[in-house]
Amino acid sequence: MSDQKTDRRIIRTKRMIRDALTDLMEEKGLEGFTVKDLTEKADINRGTFYLHYQDKYDLLEKSENEIIEEMYEFLKEINPDLINQSGLQNEPLPFLVNLFENIEKNARFMKLILGPKGDPAFQVKLKQFMKINFLGKIMEKSNNESLSVPIEQLIAYVTSAHLGVIQQWLNSGMQQSPREMALTLLKITFYGPAHIAGIKKDLNF
Known part of the structure; x- marks a missing residue:
């Protein structure tokens, strides 16, 4: 005790x-x-x-690492098969709901650290974390030979887009619930921005 x-x-x-x-x-x-x-x-x-x-810089770095470690606890259980299933059922993934709840819990620090008075290195660190622990697991199920764009560019696009969604949510006062945000992120990831925007015309490249 x-x-x-x-x-x-x-x-x-x-x-x-x-x-x-x-x-x-x-x-x-x-x-x-x-x-x-x-x-x-x-x-x-x-x-x-x-x-x-040790000093305020050590405090900042350890605080950032604690945020990422908390995120890892939610992302380590990712099952790529469930992502496809959830997209088809229009249901948010539990780990994404938990992730947005964690961001909400740490909202002031997250908004600060991702903003103009924050630490630009944290964005790089967070994108690398997402690349390895989120997209990396999803891409394990994909056939890289069938991709129509280079995989590194696809990953760069998706990580930047996901981070942008998180920043927009924080900066707008988190008006949507974590569940709504988890579903939004799933829809964008699963269907792509062109489909979400209602572009019906088929594009052939």
Whole structure:
């Protein structure tokens, strides 16, 4: 029980520090504040901060990695066959619903880190994560020889599109529910933007 209390205390402390980081980055940008500012904002002493992080850059990187690790927990159960089945049934995939719920839980930090005052390197890291853990698993089921475009360009297009959908949702105040967003992303992925936009004319390349 004591270990559980300690773990909860550590989680709560880290959340307070991340919230303080989010506040200060929104106000001043990463270069505009010090560790002292962080500890005052989070109402902790410097010793507590340095138990967990080396400096504010280490805090930012570890906070980003924690977000990605949480996402991995939802994406590691991907079954490519279920994606096709869900698309046909017009039902959102549970792992995508969970993914958007996680983004919603971390909305302030995610909106910040993906925005103009955030970390451009995080977008690269997130796209690479999506490429390996989401699209990589789906593409295992595909026949690369039958693709009409180079696979790397297809992956680049889809990862950028998915990230854009997430950013738009965050920036618009998350008016749709995680379930609605999971279904939207599934439809775009399954049917493609031309079909979704109602373009009926067949295109032959």
